[in-house]
Amino acid sequence: MSGVSSSWSVTEPSKLSKWLAATLVLAYTLITLLPLLWIISTGFKSGPDSISYPPKVVFEPSLEGYVNLFTTRTRLGAEAFAALPPPETWYDRIVRQSGMVIAGPSRFGERFLNSVIIGFGSTALSIFLGTLAAYGFSRFKVPLKDDLLFFILSTRMMPPIAVAIPIYLMYRQLGLSDTHLGMILLYTAVNISLAVWLLKGFIDEIPREYEEAALIDGYTRFQAFRKVVLPQAATGIASTAIFCLIFAWNEYAFAVLLTSGKAQTAPPFIPTIIGVGGQDWPAVAAGATIFLLPVMIFTILLRKHLLRGITFGAVRK
């Protein structure tokens, strides 16, 4: 049994071509990572450093941006400022340096939490419904199967925002505007077509014999689905979940339109930082950096599933 595909080239590539390939890949990687590096470094710059021209590559790191992101600040009169007791914490100290005091926490924490609830909630719901639907389409005789699948796909044929106004009006009528449930349902509706199609592809690849063996071994159809199909579909579920999460996490237009207060997510919130205390680019960059983390962590956690081959070698074809 050899696990190596026979389509590998027999001749070893030359040293020069290897170097060339490596250089190209490295250069491309740097170019694509540059905006990311820019955002992350800006988050650690001071206000003046962040807008200096030419941009500073070497700078004195500062947590000012992060402190500003999580706080609201006010400027006091000179006497009141002088009469203040010495700063108690490191973040007090940072704020005092720019002649201000902390008035309270900002809304960023809440908005970020909203993003987490809505992003992961809609991802979980999309995967749950998508897996069941994909299994049904893959394994059972469904009347009008092809038409239904096309119909599900057709919801992707226009940009979701094209239906923004009807949805806005519907949501107002239904009381779903600015609610977590409303946003979860909306993002699920957009993601479900992707989930059904992707997962159906993955489930189609799982040989039916596994379930049939389980059925004969005394399991019900649902037990066979849960104990045999789901572990096999883990790879597909993981990659589908990542796609769903990335969409729901980054979605901006609906979030601006439908949320303003208690269910507002981070994407529409971050730009509002600009308006609060002048153009506070370090705070914006800090918000963007923190905003990137969950999707990155989620992807890294599921990486092993993404890389693993499906049903490696257990069925001989």
Added chain:
Amino acid sequence: MAEIVIQNLRKEFGAFIAVQGSSFTIGDGEFFMLLGPSGCGKTTTLRMIAGLEIPTSGQILIDGQDVSRLPASQRDIAMVFQMFALYPHLNVRKNIAYPLVSQGVPRAEVARRVAEVARILQIEHLMDKGVGGLSGGDRQRVALGRAIVRRPKAFMMDEPLGALDAEFRETMAEELRALHDRMGATTVYVTHDQLEAMQMGDKIVVMNHGVVEQFGTPQDIYDHPATLFVADFIGSPAMNFLPFEGGFAPGDVSVTLGGAQIAVPRLHEATEGRKLVLGVRPEHVTLGETGALRGRVLASEYLGTSQIITVETAHGPIKARAPSGQPARLGEPLALSFAGPRLTLFDQSTGRAFLTDANAGVHHG
């Protein structure tokens, strides 16, 4: 242990009829072969017995109980799949234990029975390995282990040797048969390989285009094929067919073929005015100085213990099995004679064998 009775079993997939009106009985403890070319309905029949397909009509009785509408999990049947279908996310031990776990067998009992099965199949050293890295034969043993651990009423096997290398197939076939003899459980085995069916089966059902062509012991099926299809499908090289025309009455003991009188088993039926086919197995052809037909040697294949000599005759080429030492020069003129009591006479239009003294007692499809 169970007797399985199949009554008028029929399965349609849309406009396609996979199985049409099969009826046969699988005796308790029999090693029963479902044989036929691909697409003949043998696997569909097996899947209906196992409960993976619901019949369009007809009954399946296991020990007298009609199970044709019961889900697979309630039929107490084990199955070995062609592609083994071992659960890829479980190791060997868990694969074998899986059917017991579903029944809620206590943990200690599961461990004991899995260990016993591992000993029988000699796979004790593999128990903690994943199934992905096993060789074909070991996967087959694990699949067998998963089937026998439950001590089911019957085993279904869907071409279990089909995915194995040719050299290993022989060994596995012997192991399977030995295992069956030891356990004595009713086994239904699907294959398209006539040698496998002859070698292992107690009984064989030959199917074609969804129809049961013949049902009987390997000897009956080989010696007295009920139809032209069975005669052609079983045996290597296949039976010689000599088409001719003529009318014969019940009691006749010879037919006239191109002016020559050829002795056949005594007819029980009239063959009035029909196109006929005389079926002769290669080993029932004798080549010599005198005989009913004449021809010239066209080719010879040396097989070690015997040789197949092809003789061109007025009725087409006829293959004869001859001792390997018999000289056969190409183009040499020869006479052919047939072993009369072993011949079969077919109706060309229906393909059915006429009843004679030889095959009167044999089951037909």
